[in-house]
Amino acid sequence: MAYQNARPKWTELAVGTAVTCPGSSRATKTGDWRSARPVWTNEHCVKCGVCVIFCPEGCIQFQADGYPTADLDYCKGCGICPHECPTGCIRMQDEVE
Amino acid sequence: MEKRIGIEASIAIAEAVGLCDADVVAAYPITPQTHIVEHLSEMVADGHLDAAFVPVESEHSAMSVCCGTSAAGARTFTATSSQGLALMHEILYIASALRLPIVMSVANRAISGPINIWNDHSDVMVERDVGWVQIFCENGQEAVDLTIWAFRLAEDPRVSLPIMVNFDGFIVSHMVEPLFMPDREMVKAFLPPFKPLQRLDIDNPISMGPVGIPDIFTEAKQVQQHLLTQAYQPIVETLGEFAKVFKRQYKPVETYRGDDADVLLLTMGAIGETAMTAVDQRRAKGDKVGLVRLRLWRPFPFEDLFRALGRIPVLGVIDRCISFGGPVGPVACEVKGALYGRKDHPLVVEFVAGLGGRDVTVTDFDKMFDALFEAKRSGKVPAPVLVGLRE
Structure with missing residues (x-):
């Protein structure tokens, strides 16, 4: 959050509720409203990167071994990556409490 | 200069x-x-x-x-x-x-x-x-x-x-x-x-x-x-x-010949100038009428309004707008809201005038003052008046 105190009083808000320091997204995890997560089956993955390009959050990245994976701190579970994957190696797995 | x-x-x-x-x-x-x-x-x-x-x-x-x-x-x-x-x-x-x-x-x-x-x-x-x-x-x-x-x-x-x-x-x-x-x-x-x-x-x-x-x-x-x-x-x-x-002083609420008035009329904007002429004419006939001109709308100047009204028994409010199906005049609604719960608050008579370019003349103000004196005499508030409406 942009605020020292995550639940600031009204007198503590920044002018115009501006975010006054850059990089606040790093501190604010937004993946917690996801109802399903993408899971890769690497045997079928050809590392084409279509999922990396199509992810609207930009949260899919190649790992050191060359296979892509989603950063679940930010993945919203939209399901675009399995829809676009040419080999069908991504499936959505329901989040279970 | x-x-x-x-x-x-x-x-x-x-x-x-x-x-x-x-x-x-x-x-x-x-x-x-x-x-x-x-x-x-x-x-x-x-x-x-x-x-x-x-x-x-x-x-x-x-x-x-x-x-x-x-x-x-x-x-x-x-x-x-x-x-x-x-x-x-x-x-x-x-x-x-x-x-x-x-x-x-x-x-x-x-x-x-x-x-x-x-x-x-x-x-x-x-x-x-x-x-x-x-x-x-x-x-x-x-x-x-x-x-x-x-x-x-x-x-x-x-x-x-x-x-x-x-x-x-x-x-x-x-x-x-x-x-x-x-x-x-x-x-x-x-x-x-x-x-x-x-x-x-x-x-x-x-x-x-x-x-x-x-x-x-x-x-x-x-x-x-x-x-x-x-x-x-x-x-x-x-x-x-x-x-x-x-060397020109403006205030959130301004008055015109309101000090010893029996009835007051509240205006916003240019019609206040015609209203001043109407006040002068009525005063010349011995009727104690005065004006409250609301200049500041937001923030609403509550205390200035109360000071301007004093203990006036009857206040007319002119709206240049209608809130359809609601309290008719938005300004009158705000004024009445401001007065709610105050001791000795005036009777508020609502007028809607000058819609879509209809002139508001000295004669119109005269009739409004007549309605205010009638409210003062009878103690009754008439239904909101659309000034100049052909019926």
């Missing part, structure tokens, strides 16, 4: 914006505000005003540009009217929430339909809750003066909010009247350079206008409520400062 000249109010307002050295004018022409925008466009094109003139494709864009340039730290002016103000509506909330001190002239005009380009207050009344400072002028001199003052007030670091300067379309905007045109030195003495509270700056990056999640939104709205309410003191102070430099 000020020079007294004959000039159309719209041209004088544009010249006043020039004297204030606005950095950006982003506006879309709409009757009856057109002459302001046209003249500013000419001033920029002719090199008389060093500003960026942005000829946008709509009022929605005009207000959006204003938000952007004000956020970048530019002194920003726009002007609109009626349907144009309505088209700006959603962005008006953004300007106040982001605390952008934009100054906007509003040449008040009816909202269609039926299509109507003439004067009333139905355009601005629906913008009551947008979080802007809102003030009303009665004539061209006031429109010039309060435009200059508006930059000072809006940019006051205690306020840093946008402001609408309202004046009646055509009745004021197109009137050629003799007025004292302030000179550059006086404006300079009154209006310091714009120092924004914060601005978009690549060396010190901030994000303006981020999402306000449910956990922040209530607090953000309280900030706006607090700021606009607290703007009252800076408003009074800066109007005092204005009087020191320009």
